[in-house]
Amino acid sequence: xxxxxxxxxxxxxxxxxxxxxxxLMPELQTSWAKASAIQLAAQLRYTLxxxxxxxxxxxxxxxxxxxxxxxxxxxDVDAPGSDGAALRAQAGxxxxxxxxxxxxxxxxxxxxxxxxxxRHTAEDLAEAGPLLQGFMTGFRGMxxxxx
Amino acid sequence: MQSSExxxxxxxxxxxxRLGGPDAVRVEHLRRIAVGHSRAMFMVNTRQGDCAxxxxxxxxxxxxxxxxxxxxxxxxxxxRYAGYPVAPVRWYEPDTSILGNAFFIMxxxxxxxxxxxxxxxxxxxxxxxxxxxxxWRAAGLRFLGVPQTPRDGALAQVxxxxxxxxxxxxxxxxxxxxxxAWLRKQAPAAARITLVxxxxxxxNFMHQDGAVSCVTDxxxxxxxxxxxxxxxxxTMRGARMFPRERWAEIFREEAGVEVSPAExxxxxxxxxFKGACANITTLRVFSSGANPAPNMAAIGTGLxxxxxxxxxxxxxxx
Numbered sequence: 001x002x003x004x005x006x007x008x009x010x011x012x013x014x015x016x017x018x019x020x021x022x023x024l025m026p027e028l029q030t031s032w033a034k035a036s037a038i039q040l041a042a043q044l045r046y047t048l049x050x051x052x053x054x055x056x057x058x059x060x061x062x063x064x065x066x067x068x069x070x071x072x073x074x075x076d077v078d079a080p081g082s083d084g085a086a087l088r089a090q091a092g093x094x095x096x097x098x099x100x101x102x103x104x105x106x107x108x109x110x111x112x113x114x115x116x117x118x119r120h121t122a123e124d125l126a127e128a129g130p131l132l133q134g135f136m137t138g139f140r141g142m143x144x145x146x147x
Numbered sequence: 148m149q150s151s152e153x154x155x156x157x158x159x160x161x162x163x164x165r166l167g168g169p170d171a172v173r174v175e176h177l178r179r180i181a182v183g184h185s186r187a188m189f190m191v192n193t194r195q196g197d198c199a200x201x202x203x204x205x206x207x208x209x210x211x212x213x214x215x216x217x218x219x220x221x222x223x224x225x226x227r228y229a230g231y232p233v234a235p236v237r238w239y240e241p242d243t244s245i246l247g248n249a250f251f252i253m254x255x256x257x258x259x260x261x262x263x264x265x266x267x268x269x270x271x272x273x274x275x276x277x278x279x280x281x282x283w284r285a286a287g288l289r290f291l292g293v294p295q296t297p298r299d300g301a302l303a304q305v306x307x308x309x310x311x312x313x314x315x316x317x318x319x320x321x322x323x324x325x326x327x328a329w330l331r332k333q334a335p336a337a338a339r340i341t342l343v344x345x346x347x348x349x350x351n352f353m354h355q356d357g358a359v360s361c362v363t364d365x366x367x368x369x370x371x372x373x374x375x376x377x378x379x380x381x382t383m384r385g386a387r388m389f390p391r392e393r394w395a396e397i398f399r400e401e402a403g404v405e406v407s408p409a410e411x412x413x414x415x416x417x418x419x420f421k422g423a424c425a426n427i428t429t430l431r432v433f434s435s436g437a438n439p440a441p442n443m444a445a446i447g448t449g450l451x452x453x454x455x456x457x458x459x460x461x462x463x464x465x
Contacts, residue, residue: 030151032179039441085318092324099328117321118459125452132449135442
């Protein structure tokens with residue numbers, strides 16, 4: 001039938017969040033249960049945000065491109081690996097090496113790779129904002145109940 | 148992941164076996180307390196005949212932070228024997244079939260853990276100094292692992308937490324790898340090796356009438372550089388209470404302790420490294436289903452990232 005559809009994942013998650021916040025939470029008795037409900041709603045909001053942006057794939061692509069540029073410019077740098085673990089292992093090894101060695105590669109690592117990883121961390125943190133906020137709100141609620 | 152109610156019947160059976168006597172043990176009240184994430188803490192009020200008792204149950208959470216209760220209990224018993232203020236541990240139970248995880252039970256200690264004021268943290272600073280002055284050899288604490296050189300106090304801890312992260316993580320974390328290399332290079336030599344609490348500061352001691360009634364949460368304790376505890380107290384547990392300069396004054400006035408600028412930087416970086424490494428363990432605990440509670444996901448993701456970002460900032464600036 002035209003117009004009929006299943007609910008989207010976003011709608012299902014939003015419904016779950018509102019049910020927790022508006023129906024279940026007012027009924028909960030203990031501070032631990034309230035804190036868990038706040039954190040569960042936050043977890044669902046985080047899930048919802050992650051559906052809208054495949055952050056890890058984009059970050060992997062940026063990291064791969066950065067490492068590939070090192071491999072192009074420096075004969076002693078291997079071509080980047082194919083998966084996220086290999087990319088991150090290579091990036092870590094380059095950061096560690098740049099701490100103890102000078103030279104153009106270390107300068108490039110400090111000038112491009114490190115800022116890129118700092119930006120990725122900031123992006124991950126922004127994405128995890130709802131989780132963190134829920135965690136802290138639940139935490140403070142428990143403290144307040146205890147006092 | 149257990150609800151409080153699901154613990155009542157097995158706990159009654161366990162306590163009846165431990166306490167003995169003709170009367171059954173009834174758990175009259177079981178309430179999750181504090182906000183501990185590596186251990187679930189419950190206040191347990193029981194009645195057996197006419198006898199009412201209050202215990203605290205400390206229940207592991209599927210391997211969060213890579214620590215176990217066995218060493219914690221051994222340390223707490225040794226400290227109590229040495230006259231240091233810790234709660235008396237009644238029973239340690241490594242059998243996970245009873246409550247789902249290893250646990251131990253302490254006598255409830257009178258006092259408050261939350262909201263210490265300046266008077267209380269000054270009292271705690273004096274207590275912490277006593278902890279650092281404790282003769283750990285005489286107290287039988289060699290089992291914690293004795294650093295072999297003055298720099299080992301720091302290096303052993305860097306490697307300990309690096310190992311925890313490597314065992315728990317799904318993916319290498321480049322900035323954490325860099326942090327470890329920086330810490331290894333910068334590790335200071337300890338002026339002396341002492342018992343280090345590892346999670347010292349507000350909320351990890353109980354207080355009553357301005358005095359410390361007991362020091363809690365010993366799971367991170369080790370032998371090492373006492374400066375670790377002072378910086379942790381100021382920059383982690385006590386960061387919201389006073390600025391660093393105020394903490395430095397309190398440490399000087401109450402414990403005769405001076406922390407050098409280089410020590411502040413190193414141990415601040417280390418504490419964030421440790422936090423980032425420890426917190427990643429909750430992600431595996433969460434993903435494996437060992438503890439699917441939402442706080443596990445939040446700690447392993449958001450909180451881990453907060454520590455990682457701060458570590459990278461310190462390393463970048465130094």
